[in-house]
Amino acid sequence: MTVTGSRAAVVTLPADTQIMITREFGAPRHLLFLAWTTPELIRRWWSGGRGEVTSVEVDLRPGGRWRYVLAAQDGTEAAFHGEYLEVVPDERIVSTEVYEGLPDAEAVTTLTLTEAGGRTTLTLLVQHTSRENRDRHLEYGDSLQEAMDLLEQAALAAR
Amino acid sequence: MARAATTADAFNAVAEPRRRQILDALSGGERPVNDLVALLGLAQPQVSKHLRVLREVGLVEVRGDGRQRMYRLNGRPLRPIYDWVRAYEQSWSRRFGELDAVLAELMEADGDDGDG
Numbered sequence: 001m002t003v004t005g006s007r008a009a010v011v012t013l014p015a016d017t018q019i020m021i022t023r024e025f026g027a028p029r030h031l032l033f034l035a036w037t038t039p040e041l042i043r044r045w046w047s048g049g050r051g052e053v054t055s056v057e058v059d060l061r062p063g064g065r066w067r068y069v070l071a072a073q074d075g076t077e078a079a080f081h082g083e084y085l086e087v088v089p090d091e092r093i094v095s096t097e098v099y100e101g102l103p104d105a106e107a108v109t110t111l112t113l114t115e116a117g118g119r120t121t122l123t124l125l126v127q128h129t130s131r132e133n134r135d136r137h138l139e140y141g142d143s144l145q146e147a148m149d150l151l152e153q154a155a156l157a158a159r
Numbered sequence: 160m161a162r163a164a165t166t167a168d169a170f171n172a173v174a175e176p177r178r179r180q181i182l183d184a185l186s187g188g189e190r191p192v193n194d195l196v197a198l199l200g201l202a203q204p205q206v207s208k209h210l211r212v213l214r215e216v217g218l219v220e221v222r223g224d225g226r227q228r229m230y231r232l233n234g235r236p237l238r239p240i241y242d243w244v245r246a247y248e249q250s251w252s253r254r255f256g257e258l259d260a261v262l263a264e265l266m267e268a269d270g271d272d273g274d275g
Binding site (some may be wrong): 008009011021023026031035041047049135138 | 170240243244247248250251252253254255256257258259260261262263265266269
């Protein structure tokens with residue numbers, strides 16, 4: 001058995017152009033889908049406590065657009081947008097995603113929700129067109145990050 | 160199968176918690192293996208095994224200093240990916256933590272509303 005009690009997200013890099021995020025939730029998947037796609041609910045969780053989600057637009061249908069804006073405590077803003085390519089209620093959303101600070105690095109993101117015994121496993125696969133863009137997504141996609149950790153400082157010092 | 164992958168590159172090599180501890184210890188500067196044994200509370204063969212893995216992926220370098228072998232951190236192999244992935248993972252963990260709170264409320268509402 002794995003340690004399913006862990007509430008941490010798991011990030012892996014299945015291929016040079018991909019990022020995969022996995023996490024299990026103690027809720028049925030239709031509620032995850034609801035929380036993932038309802039603007040008033042997105043506003044409450046999407047910033048991850050790093051600021052305020054100041055704008056959420058969701059047009060949930062193939063060809064529909066989405067756009068989120070996050071205002072960080074330090075006053076900086078980050079905006080993301082994209083287009084829905086495929087929407088299967090409660091199960092799957094495929095969409096494009098671009099961080100407006102890096103407009104050339106558009107990714108295709110696939111959200112998959114699988115439910116077993118009242119628990120839901122969420123996987124989010126981010127597919128970039130190049131390794132360079134994937135790496136920039138990792139580096140800048142969360143540029144509102146707090147200070148570097150000890151190991152990173154050590155890595156920089158060892159340059 | 161998964162075991163082989165843990166040593167394939169720097170990013171995977173540091174997935175092992177003991178190896179992270181070793182790197183954290185070496186981040187303060189060069190150390191002989193005896194220091195690491197004492198710090199980690201592991202037997203020397205185990206520490207040596209982890210050090211060997213870390214050397215193979217280039218994260219740790221070694222030099223002889225008299226009778227001692229001194230180990231030091233080489234952060235370069237980590238820089239391109241590892242720090243970003245950790246930061247990215249932490250940011251998603253926080254986001255999902257907030258999502259848990261929203262889901263708890265939705266579950267409560269689901270129960271309250273029944274079929275009404």
